[in-house]
């Protein structure tokens with residue numbers, strides 16, 4: 001294990017909300033957290049959009065900046081909480097006029113444009129279901145999701161509609177309305193101008209009574225391990241968004257927060273829309289894609305104080321020879337968080353060295369709806385560890401005994417299935433149209449996450465790998481993350497993806513695909529050097545036996561390494577569902 005990064009009160013710029021982890025866990029109750037939120041006026045339940053927007057308009061946050069939108073071309077649009085309330089009310093009224101009711105599915109297929117955020121909030125107000133899609137999906141993945149998700153409405157742009165959805169209309173009979181954010185006139189066949197509808201709609205709206213268990217959001221998983229699943233979330237999930245915003249992301253009233261994830265993925269909606277707004281802080285939205293210099297200048301110019309990003313972006317920044325703190329004034333930045341994939345210890349240390357701040361890894365899934373295991377501002381970091389369970393969350397390592405029973409592993413350091421005790425507010429309530437698969441996730445009173453991990457004597461959880469990616473070699477179980485992290489410690493390596501390749505003698509052979517840092521040329525000499533380097537770090541049982549250089553690793557659009565694709569290609573097998581593959585590989 002790497003050196004621990006110690007946290008002490010003299011290193012805090014702002015006193016963390018969570019000061020004493022153990023004491024907070026001991027007295028935690030979801031009922032009390034609920035009391036920190038508002039609930040709908042006159043006791044008519046709990047609605048995410050009320051907590052995120054309307055409740056602030058009643059108080060001193062009314063004219064606080066809620067969303068600052070940075071356009072690709074330099075345009076900036078500001079929305080206060082008061083503006084957001086009016087726009088989202090109008091959108092809710094538009095839905096009402098179109099006959100869209102509680103439970104109806106409203107999809108958004110757009111880049112990070114302001115209408116996307118208004119659609120999300122207005123849909124939730126109308127108690128319809130918000131379903132975000134990633135704008136780079138092609139027609140077939142869109143058909144899959146719109147069809148399986150029972151889409152009644154799609155908010156999109158003219159170009160995306162014409163290119164991707166128009167041709168699917170015959171196969172999507174339930175899709176009644178297409179709302180185009182960027183046209184001024186209706187186009188017929190249910191294709192309407194959203195600005196026209198919005199300008200004719202009232203900015204007054206009363207959120208109807210909403211049961212906390214009413215379905216609110218439908219989110220498709222990343223498709224890293226196979227066909228994406230549709231995870232259903234309810235309004236009560238806002239309790240998790242709220243408490244993770246408070247304890248993990250550490251929101252304080254004057255914070256300026258930037259979550260770089262696209263709302264097409266769960267991080268981009270739970271934390272790129274909901275959590276910061278529920279806390280009444282300023283949320284930065286950047287329309288453009290990753291660009292190292294642009295990102296650093298956003299951190300500087302927007303005075304971002306809390307930044308939530310992903311390992312893939314961090315590794316891209318690590319690859320470049322930019323000295324950010326020399327070139328940019330990042331003095332406002334006080335916390336960096338990461339999610340989506342294991343964060344290699346090297347990346348945590350890089351943050352400390354190059355940005356002056358360690359990177360706080362946290363773990364969760366589309367299914368969990370919010371952060372479940374995390375590194376907290378007040379708690380020591382063990383680089384490479386996902387951290388400690390959120391107060392209120394019971395996590396464990398379990399071994400499956402049979403189809404219906406598991407045993408909880410008490411001994412530290414033993415690998416097994418990472419499991420969570422069901423019942424937290426943002427837990428998915430179903431996989432849409434796939435009850436069998438949903439029920440299979442729950443065994444012996446635990447939700448089995450599909451990830452393998454271990455827990456150390458102090459309760460820190462360490463990611464081992466996805467159950468599907470685990471390599472069985474010469475009687476050992478090898479998690480790809482361990483091997484990838486070791487390779488990344490070599491100065492020439494930018495990223496690595498590790499798979500098991502069937503081998504008649506040892507079961508599976510560990511093979512690594514390695515992409516090199518800018519300016520480093522692949523060579524046989526370097527390959528041998530890396531094989532030796534890994535052997536020294538990992539021992540010969542775990543170290544890769546084969547290394548292949550690769551320009552870019554295949555990744556999902558949310559930035560996750562698709563090991564199943566590396567493996568399929570290596571073995572000449574069918575590639576499976578590629579709907580979420582990033583095409584720039």
Ligand code: ATP
Pocket residue numbers: 221222223224225226227228229265266338339340341342343361362363364365366367386449450451463466558560
């Ligand atoms: P699919 O379920 O369709 O294969 P996916 O699991 O990648 O896709 P998501 O729900 O977006 O879809 O991702 C959650 C998964 O991402 C987790 O189960 C875990 O494997 C991985 N993950 C997320 N955060 C971390 C982290 N901090 N450390 C390690 N793994 C992480």
Ligand code: MG
Pocket residue numbers: 221222365450
């Ligand atoms: Mg998954």
